[in-house]
Amino acid sequence: MSRKGKKPLVKRKSEKEARRSHDAEELALLETRISGVTPDNLKTFDDLPISKQTALGLKRSHFTTLTEIQKRSIPAALQGRDVLGAAKTGSGKTLAFLIPMLECLYRNRWTQYDGLGALIISPTRELAIQIFDVLRKIGREHSFSAGLVIGGKDVKVEQDRISRLNILVGTPGRILQHMDQAAGFDTGNIKLIILDEADRILDMGFRKTLDAIIEHLPKQRQTLLFSATQTKSVADLARLSLSPTKSEYISAHESADTSTPKNLQQYYVLTPLPEKLDTLFSFLKTHLKAKILVFVSSSKQVRFMFETFKTLHPGIPLMHIHGRQKQAARIDVTERFSESKYACLFCTDVVARGLDFPAVDWVIQVDAPEDADTYIHRVGRTARFDAAGRALLFLTPSEETEMLSRLESKKVPIEKITIKETKKRSIRSDLQALCFKNPEIKYLGQKAFVSYCKSIFIQKDREVFKFDELPTEEFAESLGLPGAPRIKFISARRANQLKNAVKKEDSSDESESDQEDKSRAKQEPAVRTKYDRMFERQNQNVLSAHYQNLINEEPAKLQSANDDEEDFMAVKRRDHALYDNEDDAGLEAKTDDTYFDPNAPVSKRQLKAALSKKSMLKYKPNSSKLVFDDEGKPHAIYEFQNEEDFHQQGAPEEQKAEFVLKESDKMQDEDVLDKQVAKSKRQEKRRRRKEREFAEQDEDDSGSDEQESQDDELRQQTQSKRARKWFEVDTESMAKQKRAKTQNVVEVAQPKTLEDLEALSMRLLSANH
The missing domain is CATH 3.40.50.300 (P-loop containing nucleotide triphosphate hydrolases)
Structure with a gap:
């Protein structure tokens, strides 16, 4: 027997076997x-x-x-x-x-x-x-x-x-x-x-x-x-x-004419490196109702473009994604951009492969891809599943010829277009103002500059990416930076090149015997004494320069024997400021070669003073405060006009009259505004006073009796607190004394018998105690 509600064991086995045979x-x-x-x-x-x-x-x-x-x-x-x-x-x-x-x-x-x-x-x-x-x-x-x-x-x-x-x-x-x-x-x-x-x-x-x-x-x-x-x-x-x-x-498309989708329209524009951001911003301003992907070469550039464009407000929603973001942020940006109808996404090649963003209208490649395959993957984010799409590639003059030849070898059809000058807008001054006001933007700009230079430096295809032809100063200025930041790997590269060049020159000049001597010297190191180490010290001539200038007895530096005896004790020292005017000191040093030696050693004290800002303040000119205009250019607080420019604007009397007229108009306008403000203040003050009077009247009607009693108490307190004069009598103290005296008085009837007298004496005794 099986339990109620369950199939028999034999029936279940038969069902499993039937299912297995059916699956087989x-x-x-x-x-x-x-x-x-x-x-x-x-x-x-x-x-x-x-x-x-x-x-x-x-x-x-x-x-x-x-x-x-x-x-x-x-x-x-x-x-x-x-x-x-x-x-x-x-x-x-x-x-x-x-x-x-x-x-x-x-x-x-x-x-x-x-x-x-x-x-x-x-x-x-x-x-x-x-x-x-x-x-x-x-x-x-x-x-x-x-x-x-x-x-x-x-x-x-x-x-x-x-x-x-x-x-x-x-x-x-x-x-x-x-x-x-x-x-x-x-x-x-x-x-x-x-x-x-x-x-x-x-x-x-x-x-x-x-x-x-x-x-x-x-x-x-x-x-x-x-x-x-x-x-x-x-x-x-x-x-x-x-x-x-x-x-x-x-x-699937090996025999096709192109390696990119047929519905994809591909263009490239020739733009110098310092004008790329201006061109991109102008493009966004003219394509506000579009879904755009913007590819750059590094995550630092993504951050800089996103933060600056977000401040400049091009009129389209902005997003950014790169490999250094946290995973939750990357997923959130991907979902928001997929759901958006109009948006611009700044990104690196982290989204160049395989991702399916719906209905992307434009793919903009601000930085050229490393090869033709990367280009194909980038533009593949649009024109998916027989949909239409467009792609735009920014190329610098040095990249144009070689990059086009590589795209052509991969069957990539691309056309050249030009941007109308009327549609262009320069944001260089805006970026300079942002970098000056916000240190974080300036820091991002410096990082973006270095990362772009590094991305060009490490490229394998040297024919397309020519690092030595980069206009670094102009590119730094286009990012709003005051100057090109120092790039460490470039400095190290140049130092190695100079070092190798010097080694080659030295090796070519040396003879075989010299090389043998050097090799022998390396193998057999010479014995160094304490005197050798003493003369090899870097600070051994800290005071020797001063001493040599005092006791130098070379003929060209000795004073003439015909000099007066008054100049016998005159000593001129190069390293002491003996002149009231620095220009006179420089003139004396130039005319008298005896006391000027540019190759003389420098002491540690002088080096320390040179590195100290406080010590070097006396050599600097007086500080002048600057004011920066909207374009980020510095100006002095007070700038005077040239006399010629002043006369070109007209006669002084006419300029004076015009200036007085303008200032009087300004004062009249300001006077009208001041009167309006004063009138509004008076009205407000009158309104508040009336509200206060109505409130006081209501309180007087409701509690006049209480107010009178409070006034009496307050009057009595003030009178008590006031100092009493010599002719005034203190009624309260006299009343207190009278009450104290009356408390000890016992009022009794006239005693008539002996018993009455005894009772009276007992009462008096008890009252005294």
Whole structure:
């Protein structure tokens, strides 16, 4: 007998067996369909040989029509082959690897007890989040567990859950960290590994990390690589255990005329480096109802542009994102920009790959990309899924020829446009005023200047990016800075060049014998005595210069014998200020070579005085206060006009009369305003006085008796406190004395008998006691 409400054990076993046999039949039928599928017969997702769960998830996510890369790559991936997929940006590469991944786990009957079965690696956090969101949509009908591991999240929380995952999406650094630290993270059963934006992950930046990850993975696995600019390097394929002959390279648009979407209009404008910010601000002012992405080369430039443009108010919502932001802020900015209709997002290449921002109108590249592939990924943020879009590239005169040739070799059609001078607006003076008023803006400008110079300095393509031709002073002025900041790596580079040049000159001038002597001296160091060390001291001649100037007996410096005896004790010292006028001292030093020696050693006391601001104040001129105008230019507080300019404006009497007339008009206007203010003050004062009188009248009517009693008490208190004069009698003190006397008086009747007398005496005795 079974419990009430439950099926018998035999019936439940039969149902499980029936379900298993049905699943096995479906899998066998699915395998048959997969083996015979060809890309030619595929148009929609219903035509794919996929499971019901995946098909239902695609339908509920409103995915219906297959793109070119999906038609050609999904059948090959379903058949278990390694795929290298290359397609234009916005062509649906994410579904091209997510669908085969879900089908691979489904056909292997993967459960939560089998551990990790698929690994998806993304180069950026934002792209990993986007892939995970798409996976959740199309895989909602499956029972697989999926997780996202990226930087900026709590590592301990991820470590507790990572052992129960079937699908893992993450960035290379965080995945490797869990492989090394998480105890329950087992990668021995992985069936599929996917690299999105594979060319970026296989690049030098992730080389060591990716090699370490691959060491943890099993050799027998399926590998899918997708990107808009795919790699064919044999070395890269060998690192991933891929065979160049067995792996299938699928390029959806290899025979196309362009490597960018057809609906993308691409332009470039020739602008010098100091005019880039002016051109960008003018562009934003004329495109207020647009959704714009602005790419620059460094995060410091992103911060500087965002803070300055936010203050200048171009009229469009501004946002910024870069790799140095916290993860929560980056996610928030990504969501806000995706939901915005009109906005401008300043960003670095952290959002250049894979991210899908809806309805982006313009992609502006203020700084040129490092290569043509980066350009293709940047402009791919617009014109996605057959939508229209436009891109604009800023090129300096030194970058134009070489960059255009590289874009042409990658089949990138681009046209040159010119900006109307009437549409341009210079913000240089505004930036100078901001840098002067706000030290933080100035600091950001200095960092932006240094980071841009460094980004040009480290570029691999020296033919495009010519560091030596940068107009650093003009560029610093365009950022609002008073001068070009010092760049450490440039100074070190120049010092090394000079050092190497000096070494080459010395080595060419030296003979072989000198070189042998030097080598022998290095091998056999000479014995140094204490006298050698004494004469090698840096401060040994602190007082010797003064002494030599006093006792120098060279003929050219001795006084003539015919001089008067009065000049016998005259001593001229170079290092003492013996002149009332500094100009006279300089003249004497120039005319008399005896007492001027520019190569004389300097004492430590003089060096210390030179480094002290307080000591050097006496050599500085009097300080003058400056006033800065709206453009940030300094002016003296009182500036006098030249006499010629004054006479050119007219006769003095006419100017005087005009000045008096203007000042009288100003005074009349000010007088009218002052009268209005005084009138309003009088009215307010009268109103307050009437309110106070009405309030006092109401209080008098209600409590007149109480007020009178209070007045009497107050009058008595004042009288008591007042000093009594000699002719006034103190009535209160006299009354007190009288009362004290009357208290001891006993009033009795006239005694008549002896008993009355005894009673009276007893009363008196008791009263006295």
